[in-house]
Amino acid sequence: MGGKGKARLYFDPKVSKKQKAALEAIISGKRGGTFGALAALITKILPSKDVAVTIKKGKAETRVKVGNLGEMVVKPLKGATGEFTRILHGAAAFRDDIILAKGIGSSWSDPQMRKWKSAGHAEQADFDWKG
Secondary structure, eight states: OTTOEEEOOEEOTTSOHHHHHHHHHHHTTTTOHHHHHHGGGEEEEOOOEEOOEEEEEOSSOEEEEETTTEEEEEEEOBOTTSOBOEEESOTTOSSSEEEEEEEOSOEEOOTTSOOEEOOSEEEEOOOOTTO
16 A cells, blocks of 8 residues: 555444544544544545444454444553553644554455455544444
């Protein structure tokens, strides 16, 4: 990809047209902020796709499945005390509290994009869709 590449958003069919339009504007960089800077790395934004998205969060791992295109499996890392290994207020981070994790079995296969399989590093952060 040479530092630049394609991007596409995948929406669960339950997401409204208004929500889709707002997220597309953010990811494309039209709303500025962090994504405004990241948009320079994207040479082409492909049309969004509606596919079933399921999220299963457990104590040992979190799984996100996006139709038959891909799956992300994240296993949080824990320290000697059993607590999650965290990065708080990291520079250039999207969240103020990130849990370091191992990506296990994650893969992506959209015919119009580069295929990949996880190399081991992952991060996890809580979020609220309603916010």
